[in-house]
Amino acid sequence: MTEQNPICPECKGNNVALIFWGYPGDMDWYLQAIKDKEIVGGGCCIGNNDPKWECTDCYHKWGERDDD
Numbered sequence: 695m696t697e698q699n700p701i702c703p704e705c706k707g708n709n710v711a712l713i714f715w716g717y718p719g720d721m722d723w724y725l726q727a728i729k730d731k732e733i734v735g736g737g738c739c740i741g742n743n744d745p746k747w748e749c750t751d752c753y754h755k756w757g758e759r760d761d762d
């Protein structure tokens with residue numbers, strides 16, 4: 695992952711995780727990334743208005759999920 699995570703617009707913190715939607719192909723990477731707070735699991739059900747980022751401090755969610 696090369697993309698720099700943004701700053702939380704709510705609390706201005708930089709503990710922001712990418713929300714991972716869908717089922718991970720690489721479970722080891724997935725669990726490690728969650729442990730490192732690089733991502734949070736969004737669940738396997740993908741909707742039309744899913745946020746992209748979640749602040750791990752205040753749990754604010756924002757942005758728009760990228761379509762792969």
Ligand SMILES: [Zn+2]
Nearest residue numbers: 702705749752
């Ligand atoms: Zn925040």
